[in-house]
Structures are given as structure tokens and as C-alpha cells.
Amino acid sequence: MKYNELQPIGSKNRKRVGRGIAAGQGKTAGRGTKGQGARTGSSKRPGFEGGQNPLMQRLPKLHGFKSFKVRAENVFTDQLDKVGAKVNNQTLADAGLVSGPYVRVKLLARGDVTKKVNVELQAASVAAVEAVQKAGGDFKVVARTMRPASKQKEDK
Numbered sequence: 001m002k003y004n005e006l007q008p009i010g011s012k013n014r015k016r017v018g019r020g021i022a023a024g025q026g027k028t029a030g031r032g033t034k035g036q037g038a039r040t041g042s043s044k045r046p047g048f049e050g051g052q053n054p055l056m057q058r059l060p061k062l063h064g065f066k067s068f069k070v071r072a073e074n075v076f077t078d079q080l081d082k083v084g085a086k087v088n089n090q091t092l093a094d095a096g097l098v099s100g101p102y103v104r105v106k107l108l109a110r111g112d113v114t115k116k117v118n119v120e121l122q123a124a125s126v127a128a129v130e131a132v133q134k135a136g137g138d139f140k141v142v143a144r145t146m147r148p149a150s151k152q153k154e155d156k
Contacts, residue, residue: 072104077131078111087119089145102147
């Protein structure tokens with residue numbers, strides 16, 4: 001690299017305002033004359049319109065809230081007899097009690113558990129866990145099985 005090939009750095013020094021008439025930004029220093037913006041420490045919040053009702057307050061609002069949380073599907077203790085000795089998301093989906101193996105499932109108490117079952121689900125009520133344990137089974141909290149990634153995303 002030679003001295004004549006050097007390029008200047010593209011940063012500029014900040015403009016020093018209010019330093020006399022000859023400096024170009026003297027006297028009012030580009031702030032105009034009087035008023036809120038001319039005062040020291042003046043900074044208006046975003047959207048402030050000088051006391052007029054701001055645009056974000058004038059516009060109609062869309063009320064409501066849409067939750068993207070995955071809702072749990074409920075399975076009841078009296079339905080466990082249809083499944084088998086081992087109960088998990090896959091066996092419940094195969095039995096047709098939930099929409100698929102990748103959903104959150106919660107076990108709720110309704111009726112009695114007649115046989116020993118080992119339950120592995122995402123959630124359960126206290127009464128449902130007691131009913132399963134009373135029948136000789138056990139309950140274990142497991143994470144939801146995630147849907148496998150599609151092949152199109154892997155190729156990219």
C-alpha cells in the first residue's frame with residue numbers, strides 16, 4: 001500500500017453549533033426562534049404532536065389477544081383401559097383418544113382406573129395421579145414429542 005493509495009475514513013466530526021455568526025450555525029444554532037424545540041433539554045417522546053391527540057391514540061384499536069400457546073388435549077382416567085399397560089402420546093393417538101402423537105396431553109380424573117398402567121404424559125391432575133397410583137401404576141411427566149423436521153427444510 002502506498003501513501004497515494006490511502007482512502008480517507010468516511011466519518012465526519014460532529015457539527016459544533018452556536019459558536020458565532022461566522023461558523024454557519026451561530027445564534028439560534030438551527031433551532032429556530034423560541035418554542036419548545038428551542039429550549040435546552042428539549043426532547044419530545046416518540047409520537048408527540050405538540051398537544052394534539054397523537055396518531056396512535058386517534059386510531060381505532062384491535063382488542064383481544066390470540067395466544068399461541070399449545071393447548072393440552074384432555075384424556076380421562078376411565079379411558080385408560082382402552083389403551084394398554086403403557087400409556088403415552090403415541091399409544092393414545094393410536095387408540096384415537098387424541099388427535100396425534102405430537103400434541104400436549106393432560107390426564108384428568110373421571111371414573112376409576114381398573115388395571116395397572118404406566119402413564120408418561122405432559123401433565124396430570126393430582127386426583128388423576130392418585131387414581132393411577134391407587135390401581136398400582138405410576139405417572140411420569142415427559143416432554144412433548146416434537147414433530148420431525150420436514151425434508152424440504154433440511155435440503156435448503
